[in-house]
Amino acid sequence: MNEFMKKLTESAGVSGCEEEVRDIIIEEIKPYCDTLRIDKMGNLIAFKRGTGEKRKRIMLGAHMDEVGFMVKSIDDNGALKFMTAGSIDRRVLIGKRVLVGKEKIPGAIAYKAVHNQRGEYEVLPKVEQLSIDIGFSDKKEAEKVVSAGDYAVFATEYEERGDIMKGKAFDDRFGCYAIIELFKTKHKHDIYGTFFVQEEVGLRGSAPSAVSVNPDYAIVLEGTSAADMPHEKDEADFPKMGEGVVVTISDRTFFADREFLDFVKRIGKEKKIPFQFKQPMIGGTDAGMIHVANGGIKTMVFAVPSRYIHSPVCYASKRDLESMIALAKQTINNLK
Amino acid sequence: MKNIIRTLTEIIGPSSYEEIVADAIEKMVSKNRKLEIKRDVMGNLIVRRKGGGKKIMYAAHMDEIGFMVKHIDKNGYLRFAVVGGIFNHNVIHNHVRFTNGVEGVIGIEEKTFNWKEIPSAEKMFIDIGAKSRSDAEKLVSIGSLAGMKATFVEMGKRISTKTLDDRIGCAMLVKLALSEIKGDNDVYFVFTTQEEVGLRGAKTSSFGISPDFAVAIDVTDTGDTPECHVMEVSLGKGPAIKVMDGGMVVRKPVIDFMKETAEKNGIPYQLEILAGGTTDAMAIQTTKEGILAGVISVPTRYIHSQAETCDMDDVENGVKLLKAMAEANFSKKVM
Numbered sequence: 001m002n003e004f005m006k007k008l009t010e011s012a013g014v015s016g017c018e019e020e021v022r023d024i025i026i027e028e029i030k031p032y033c034d035t036l037r038i039d040k041m042g043n044l045i046a047f048k049r050g051t052g053e054k055r056k057r058i059m060l061g062a063h064m065d066e067v068g069f070m071v072k073s074i075d076d077n078g079a080l081k082f083m084t085a086g087s088i089d090r091r092v093l094i095g096k097r098v099l100v101g102k103e104k105i106p107g108a109i110a111y112k113a114v115h116n117q118r119g120e121y122e123v124l125p126k127v128e129q130l131s132i133d134i135g136f137s138d139k140k141e142a143e144k145v146v147s148a149g150d151y152a153v154f155a156t157e158y159e160e161r162g163d164i165m166k167g168k169a170f171d172d173r174f175g176c177y178a179i180i181e182l183f184k185t186k187h188k189h190d191i192y193g194t195f196f197v198q199e200e201v202g203l204r205g206s207a208p209s210a211v212s213v214n215p216d217y218a219i220v221l222e223g224t225s226a227a228d229m230p231h232e233k234d235e236a237d238f239p240k241m242g243e244g245v246v247v248t249i250s251d252r253t254f255f256a257d258r259e260f261l262d263f264v265k266r267i268g269k270e271k272k273i274p275f276q277f278k279q280p281m282i283g284g285t286d287a288g289m290i291h292v293a294n295g296g297i298k299t300m301v302f303a304v305p306s307r308y309i310h311s312p313v314c315y316a317s318k319r320d321l322e323s324m325i326a327l328a329k330q331t332i333n334n335l336k
Numbered sequence: 337m338k339n340i341i342r343t344l345t346e347i348i349g350p351s352s353y354e355e356i357v358a359d360a361i362e363k364m365v366s367k368n369r370k371l372e373i374k375r376d377v378m379g380n381l382i383v384r385r386k387g388g389g390k391k392i393m394y395a396a397h398m399d400e401i402g403f404m405v406k407h408i409d410k411n412g413y414l415r416f417a418v419v420g421g422i423f424n425h426n427v428i429h430n431h432v433r434f435t436n437g438v439e440g441v442i443g444i445e446e447k448t449f450n451w452k453e454i455p456s457a458e459k460m461f462i463d464i465g466a467k468s469r470s471d472a473e474k475l476v477s478i479g480s481l482a483g484m485k486a487t488f489v490e491m492g493k494r495i496s497t498k499t500l501d502d503r504i505g506c507a508m509l510v511k512l513a514l515s516e517i518k519g520d521n522d523v524y525f526v527f528t529t530q531e532e533v534g535l536r537g538a539k540t541s542s543f544g545i546s547p548d549f550a551v552a553i554d555v556t557d558t559g560d561t562p563e564c565h566v567m568e569v570s571l572g573k574g575p576a577i578k579v580m581d582g583g584m585v586v587r588k589p590v591i592d593f594m595k596e597t598a599e600k601n602g603i604p605y606q607l608e609i610l611a612g613g614t615t616d617a618m619a620i621q622t623t624k625e626g627i628l629a630g631v632i633s634v635p636t637r638y639i640h641s642q643a644e645t646c647d648m649d650d651v652e653n654g655v656k657l658l659k660a661m662a663e664a665n666f667s668k669k670v671m
Contacts, residue, residue: 234407234409234410234411235407235409235415235458236406236407236415236417237407249404249478249479250352250404250417250419250479253534255351255352255530255533257377258352258353277478277479279406279407279417280404280405280406280417280478280479281404281406281417281418281419282417291378291536292378292536292539292540294540294543295376295377295540295541295543295544296376296377296378296380296540296543296544297377298377
C-alpha cells in the first residue's frame with residue numbers, strides 16, 4: 001500500500017480550502033527543495049536549483065483542490081443544505097458518504113427513502129432538494145459542530161489491488177504526487193514545483209504563479225478522464241486506463257506548442273514510455289492560463305487517465321502514473 | 337493588393353498552425369530591409385518599423401477557423417473537432433485542405449441527419465479518399481489540422497473567398513509595412529496567432545511590446561443584405577471605426593482620434609457597433625495596466641464561411657487610414 005498516496009487522496013481540499021493538502025505536500029517536499037513559499041492566492045511554490053551550467057526555468061504545475069461541497073445553510077431539522085464546488089454530476093450524489101468541515105464529521109447525502117416517495121425516483125432531484133444528514137434532528141445541535149461556509153468532501157478511502165488504485169481526488173492529487181516524486185531526484189535545470197488552488201472553479205490559482213515564476217517551459221501534471229468502455233460506433237474515444245500517460249494536443253483552453261509536442265513524442269518513443277493522446281478540443285486545464293501568461297510560455301499537459309473522475313470513486317493504474325512521472329522526468333532532462 | 341490577398345487567403349492556417357501564413361508574410365515584408373522581424377513564443381510574427389516616437393501596435397490575426405482530426409476509423413474516414421467558431425450548417429460537403437496539402441470533403445452521417453436541424457460536428461466526417469485506416473494514416477494523424485479550401489471569386493470591386501477574416505487585415509498590414517511611413521513613431525505590425533480560439537496571441541504579444549496605442553485590423557459584419565439584423569455598416573462605404581462589440585467598448589479618445597484622422601485626410605468611414613463577437617483589441621485593451629486600443633474593421637458579408645465577401649474600396653481606404661494614424665504626431669495630441 002502506498003501510504004503517502006492514501007494520505008494525499010484522503011485529505012480534504014475543496015476549491016478555496018486547500019490548506020490540509022498543502023500542509024501534507026509541504027511536509028513531504030521540504031527535504032528536497034531549496035526554497036518554499038506560499039503566494040497571496042494560496043499557491044505553494046517549491047524551488048529546486050539545477051546542477052547544470054546553462055539552466056532553464058521549468059515549472060511543474062498541479063492543482064491541490066478537488067471538487068466537493070460547501071454548506072449553504074442549516075435547516076430547522078438539522079439537515080445541511082449545500083452547493084457543489086466544481087462540476088459534479090448530480091446523479092452520483094444520493095446516498096454517498098461525506099466528511100463535513102475541519103473536524104471531518106461523517107455524514108451522508110440524503111434523499112427521502114423509496115417508501116416515502118410516489119414515483120419521484122423517476123425524476124432526478126436538483127442539488128437544492130438534497131441535503132447532507134449528519135445525524136441531528138435540530139438546527140441548534142447541528143450548529144454546534146457545523147456552520148454555513150464549511151466544506152465537505154466525499155468520504156472515500158484509498159485502496160489498491162495489484163496495479164489498480166481506487167480513491168477520490170485523483171484529479172489532481174496524482175499531479176501533486178508526481179511533482180513531489182520529481183523533486184526527489186537531481187535535475188540539471190531549475191525546477192519550480194507549483195501547487196495551485198482553485199483549478200476546479202475556474203483555473204484561478206495558476207495565472208498568478210505563472211506570472212511570478214515566469215518559466216521558460218511549463219508542464220502541467222493532471223488527472224484526466226478515462227472512458228475505456230466498449231463502443232458500438234467507430235468514433236473518437238477517451239483515453240484508456242493502463243495504456244500510458246495522456247498527452248494533450250489541444251483542448252478548449254490551449255494548444256500544445258508543436259515543436260515542444262514533437263520533442264515530447266520523440267522522447268516518449270526513444271525512452272519507450274507508453275503514451276496516448278487526449279481527444280482534441282475538449283476539457284481544459286491550468287495550461288490555458290499558464291501558456292498565455294507574460295509574453296507566452298511553452299507549455300505541455302501530461303495526465304493520468306482515471307475512470308469516473310469528479311465522482312466519489314475513481315480508478316487508475318499505477319503504471320500510468322509511473323509513465324507520467326517518467327515522461328516528465330525525461331522531458332525535463334532532455335530540454336536544452 | 338488583390339494578389340497579396342489572394343496569396344494569403346489560399347494558405348491554410350488554423351489556430352495553432354499559423355507558420356505557413358507567417359512564412360509567407362515574412363517573405364513579403366522582408367523586401368523592406370528597414371524592418372526588424374521576429375517571432376515570439378506563441379508564434380506571433382512581429383515586424384517593427386523602428387522609431388523614436390510613440391509605440392503603435394497594429395494587430396491582424398493570421399489564424400483561421402478549421403478542423404482537427406480526432407479519430408481515424410477503419411474505413412479511413414476522419415472524425416474531427418472544430419477549431420474556433422465554425423457554423424456547422426456552412427461546412428457540409430465543403431472542400432477542406434490540410435496544412436500538409438492533403439485535400440478532402442466533409443460528409444455527414446445520412447441516417448442520423450435531420451435536414452431541419454443544424455447538425456453537430458460529431459455527425460460529420462472528412463473523406464480524404466482513403467480506403468482504410470492505414471491508408472489514411474499515411475496522410476494525416478490525430479491532431480492534424482485542416483481549413484476550408486479557398487475559391488477566390490471576383491465580383492467587380494468585391495471579392496469573395498475563405499479567410500478574409502483576417503488575412504484581409506494581414507494583407508493591409510503587409511501593404512502598409514512595405515510603404516514609406518513618415519514621422520518617427522515606433523510602429524509594430526503584429527501578425528497574431530490563435531485569435532479565433534480566444535485572442536491568445538494578442539495577449540502575449542501586447543504584453544511583450546507594451547504599446548502606447550494599439551489597433552486591431554479585422555473584419556466586421558454588415559447590415560446590408562436582405563432581411564438581415566440591423567447594423568449601420570455596409571460594404572463600400574468605408575472602413576469601420578469600432579465603437580463597441582461583444583467584448584469591448586472602445587474609449588472615446590481613440591474613436592475621436594480615428595474619426596479626426598479620417599476626416600482630415602478625406603477618407604470615408606463608418607461607425608461600427610457589433611452585437612456579437614470581438615477582436616484582438618479586447619485582449620490588448622486589458623493587458624498590463626491597460627492599453628489604449630481600437631479597431632479598424634473591414635465590412636464583410638458571410639463571415640466564417642467559405643465565401644466571405646468584402647469591397648476593395650474599403651480595403652484601400654482602410655490602408656490609407658492606418659497609414660495616416662501611423663504618421664500622426666502624438667506629441668501634440670493627448671489621447
